[in-house]
Amino acid sequence: MIDYTPHQPTPHHHAPQPTLPEQPTDAKREPTLSIIVPTRNEAGNVFPLLTRIEAAKSELPRVEVIYVDDSDDETPSVIKRASSQFPFDIKLIERPPERRNGLGKAVVEGMRVAESDWICVMDGDLQHPPEVIPQLLAKAQEDGATLVAASRLTEGGGTEGLSLFRKLVSYGLALFSRLAFPKRLKKVTDPLTGFFLVRRDRLDPDKLQPEGFKILLEVLIRSPKIEVAEVPFEFGERVNGESKASTREAMLLFKQMLRLGLQSQRHLLRFIGVGVTGLLINTALLALFTEGLAIYYLLSAILATQGSTLWNFAWTEKWVYHDRRQDQRYFVNRLVSYFAINNGALLLRGPLLALLVSFLGVNYLFANILSLLAMTALRFVISDKLIWRESGSLKPAGRIDPMLTISSLVSKK
Ligand code: GDD
Ligand code: MN
Numbered sequence: 001m002i003d004y005t006p007h008q009p010t011p012h013h014h015a016p017q018p019t020l021p022e023q024p025t026d027a028k029r030e031p032t033l034s035i036i037v038p039t040r041n042e043a044g045n046v047f048p049l050l051t052r053i054e055a056a057k058s059e060l061p062r063v064e065v066i067y068v069d070d071s072d073d074e075t076p077s078v079i080k081r082a083s084s085q086f087p088f089d090i091k092l093i094e095r096p097p098e099r100r101n102g103l104g105k106a107v108v109e110g111m112r113v114a115e116s117d118w119i120c121v122m123d124g125d126l127q128h129p130p131e132v133i134p135q136l137l138a139k140a141q142e143d144g145a146t147l148v149a150a151s152r153l154t155e156g157g158g159t160e161g162l163s164l165f166r167k168l169v170s171y172g173l174a175l176f177s178r179l180a181f182p183k184r185l186k187k188v189t190d191p192l193t194g195f196f197l198v199r200r201d202r203l204d205p206d207k208l209q210p211e212g213f214k215i216l217l218e219v220l221i222r223s224p225k226i227e228v229a230e231v232p233f234e235f236g237e238r239v240n241g242e243s244k245a246s247t248r249e250a251m252l253l254f255k256q257m258l259r260l261g262l263q264s265q266r267h268l269l270r271f272i273g274v275g276v277t278g279l280l281i282n283t284a285l286l287a288l289f290t291e292g293l294a295i296y297y298l299l300s301a302i303l304a305t306q307g308s309t310l311w312n313f314a315w316t317e318k319w320v321y322h323d324r325r326q327d328q329r330y331f332v333n334r335l336v337s338y339f340a341i342n343n344g345a346l347l348l349r350g351p352l353l354a355l356l357v358s359f360l361g362v363n364y365l366f367a368n369i370l371s372l373l374a375m376t377a378l379r380f381v382i383s384d385k386l387i388w389r390e391s392g393s394l395k396p397a398g399r400i401d402p403m404l405t406i407s408s409l410v411s412k413k
Helices: 043-055 073-082 103-113 131-142 164-180 215-222 247-264 267-290 297-320 329-360 364-387 405-409
Strands: 032-039 062-069 090-096 118-121 147-149 196-199 228-234
Touching: 032 043, 032 131, 032 297, 043 062, 043 073, 043 131, 062 103, 090 103, 090 118, 090 131, 103 118, 118 131, 131 147, 131 196, 131 228, 147 215, 164 247, 196 215, 215 247, 247 267, 267 297, 267 329, 267 364, 297 329, 329 364
Parallel strands: 032 062, 032 118, 062 090, 147 228
Antiparallel strands: 118 196, 147 196
16 A cells, blocks of 8 residues: 655656667566546445456556545545555545645646556546446557547447436536637547546646646646547446535636636737737827827828837737747848738728728728728738747657557457
């Protein structure tokens, strides 16, 4: 029995990984699996779950089970008792009341101590049948996936274990989150399932801040190099203990999605913010040149645009895209391109306005707003996809460690 209750996050997952040294003896090492089971008051489910994991053991690689427990009942003592009775390592993280910060964060604590190549996250109440774990591994092998989600909502899956109300909530929330993150969740029918397999080297526990229950959503959206696959499963009925789901959990989900949404749209939001300040600067300069310096207003407008463009450029370069590392050699290219699209957008606005008002009969005030929006969208797309585009070479692709392929383990019967 290992009572592993860290108070400090273990640093070894985030230490920069040197390229793999040649270790011919290690090359045949079998991959391993850490099963993370968050629990709160599941005393009656500990032995049944471990027994079923043991029964599936012949189809699994070397296993450790990590319980992350926030219980007020005797669950931890049952886990301690069980630990000597099963042929695999059982770790227990017992979180004192002041460290109990929800299911998702409990799973992240488990990820920090997991030592295996693959991590499986599952509920401790048998609603996630352990017999599905070998299928998750097999799917990872077949598809070369780095994350396999067990889905209740895909063909062959099911939610028989849920009440009608919970079923509706599950479908609704899954649909909502897929609309919110269409790209990331394209291949994920059940982004809220609590049952999945993921390669440990694809996770950065420091980056995961799940609110409440929805750890998978957090993993999918925050981990860049993940290839997803799914396996259907039938969500079982809870026999012992009680569900901890609540409306509070649903509210936490919305909070989390809002945060993830803001985070993923941060470039656009900042771009708009800069655009608004640029508009104010432009207006101020126009007034200054026209009234103060008595410059003809059309010439003033051109000058004011150059001033606000310079202002916008500086903020876009230093703030909007500060997280996309840019090659300093191409600074001038960016400056020139930015001035070109801003002035180009200005020139385009005239014909666009004429088109909207004269040909399509749009009210001129509304047309003005439309043309401004269209130009902002155009400027954003060009800035985001061209001028300050993500330079692929600077972000190293996750290293694929051949040792961690699971081809050998699934066939091991
Ligand atoms: N450590 C810890 N801390 N574990 C918790 C906590 C907590 O605060 N709250 C719940 N758990 C544990 C439970 O003991 C159980 O093992 C697992 O997390 C799932 O909790 P349940 O209370 O059984 O949730 P559920 O069955 O209603 O919800 C299931 O469906 C959701 C989607 O509809 C779970 O699979 C969720 O993960 C899933 O998102
Ligand atoms: Mn449950």
